Amino acid sequence: MTYYPDLSRYSYDQSSRDMLNVGWLSAEHGYRKGLVDERVVEALSILCASYENQMRGIHHCEFCDADRPFVFGGPAGDTKVLLGSAEIRVEGENGTCYAAPNLVLHYITEHQYCLPEEFCQAAVRAAKFEAAEELTLVE
Template identity: 60%
Template sequence: MTYYPDLSPYVYEPSDRDMVNVGWLSGQHEYPKGLVADVVVAALKILCAHPENQMRGYHQCEFCQALAPSLLGGEDGTKELFLGSAEVHVEGAEGVVYAAPTLVLHYVLEHGYCPPEEFCGAAVRKAGLGTGDELTVLE
């Protein structure tokens, strides 16, 4: 998959809105690690069930070689999600729009990736699980 540093300008696909990248990881680059609150994981499971910018085919995880890793998600936790072929877009409190590959959920759960806190808050708000002001990233 293409690597973009967190919070760099989004250029993966043409878009009519300005966005910044989150979670475009590569095995050749370091990334922030840490514990992510359960409410953020729940939000990502909801958002990955309603992806944007759906592509053909799947990206393979460069860390464990999983192709289209799957797990249960959605609002009720029963929808099978296949990650790696689409994006999650969320708008932050300051109007910044974050674009993350759906693999961001796999990276958080399996590889300890800790997305920027402002992205986590925006994901929680968009999923309808809170205001985003509550603790989202655990140090």
């Protein structure tokens, strides 16, 4: 998969919006590890079912042998969503937009990737969870 540092300017595909990258990991680059609040994982599971920028190709995890990871997502948690070919996009409270590959869910749950806090806040708000300001990330 294409690597972009977290919070760098989005340039993976053309977009009419200015966005920042989150979660575009590569085995050739280190990444921040830690525990992510379960509400963030839940929010991303909900949001991944309404993905954006669906691509024809599939990106596989460079960190393990997972063969086409998936999650059960969507509002009811009953939609099987294959990871590795679409993006999750969210807008922060200050209007900043973020774009993450939906494979980011696999990175969090299987490889302890710790997302930038501002993206976590935006994802939780986008999924309409309460108390997003109380999220805790542990490095």
